[in-house]
Amino acid sequence: MSSTSTMRAIVISAFGPPSTLKMQSVPLPVPTPGTALIKIRAFGINHAEMHMRRGEWAESVPISGIECVGTIEECPTGEFTPGTPVASTIADAPHRMGGLGRTIPGTYAEYTVARVSNIVPLVDDGDALLPLPWNQVAALPESYSVAWTCLFRNLALERGHKLLIRGATSALGRAAVNLAVEAGAVVTATTRSEEKFEEMKAWGVTEIVLEGKGLPARFQEQKGEQVKFDRVLELIGNTTVVESLALAKRDGRVCLAGWLGGLDPIREFNPLLEMASGVHLNFFGSFVFGEPEFPLSDIPLRKIVRAVAEGKFDARPYKVWRFGEEGIQEAHRYMEEGLAKGKMVVVIGEEGKEI
Incomplete structure (x- = not known):
């Protein structure tokens, strides 16, 4: 005492x-x-x-x-x-x-x-x-507890899932990358800095793209087809979550868990026009x-600490x-x-x- x-x-x-x-x-x-x-x-x-x-x-x-x-x-x-x-x-x-x-x-x-x-x-x-x-x-505690819950509870991530992480070089994003790669997901990640590309490849990320508005259109332009993901972890927040909904396939899940882009509310969102049928949107706050x-x-925090050690x-x-x-x-x-x-x-x- x-x-x-x-x-x-x-x-x-x-x-x-x-x-x-x-x-x-x-x-x-x-x-x-x-x-x-x-x-x-x-x-x-x-x-x-x-x-x-x-x-x-x-x-x-x-x-x-x-x-x-x-x-x-x-x-x-x-x-x-x-x-x-x-x-x-x-x-x-x-x-x-x-x-x-x-x-x-x-x-x-x-x-x-x-x-x-x-x-x-x-x-x-x-x-x-x-x-x-x-x-x-x-x-570790906050970043990994939130990342683990978002990935394996809210998103029900499984081996082989195509996962998009928006804001992947944030502390939370980096924790999510580590956990998702270890779980066998195929990870695409966004970052605001091209300088981070090589480092992120070393983490096990399969594809890296620059973060910014218009991501669905840029994916389509680069690949010549519409790109869809099984799971999307949205860490930029209200400014990009509508776009992220467009990037999820039918029965796909989007988890909103970060606000790197600020706290301004989503404006003029019309689900009838902007949300794909059969896509699941959820939220997690720690x-x-x-x-x-x-x-x-529920969170294997001791296992995570040991993995870091x-x-x-x-x-x-x-x-x-x-x-x-x-x-x-x-x-x-x-x-x-x-x-x-x-x-x-x-x-x-x-x-x-x-x-």
């Missing part, structure tokens, strides 16, 4: 630019039955947190952050032993939207409290997983993790910052200006210490 009653946290002092993120001393959160206090060792930075900082998200609290890795500090009802290495991602109560950084204080802090149903121990049979630095394991229909235990997945973070006001602000500037080329991580304490 922590011997202090306060902790350091990065707080949204007002809705606005990255400079509104300020370091403050705040009360240490207190765990209650069914929750645990986590000493945070590192956490990932996510686009949702940028929108929360701007005041564009439906729910947010002053301490942002929707995922973390660390060690159990205290667990009142004994589900976890103090010192156990764990990962946690959002949602704090069944049957309602919410969670870390949304309705309860998040992970931009030295400690956080999360429901035990949203905590995954990073141990197998009592032994720690293969050595992996905190800065690497912090790149705020549902922890609800009965979406248990975090064994070198099967290249999940190294794009950039790592030390915990502090300057680092957090710079990370948010990277997001705002579109400079991030992968997962960004913040570490507290010893960056290279292994779990």
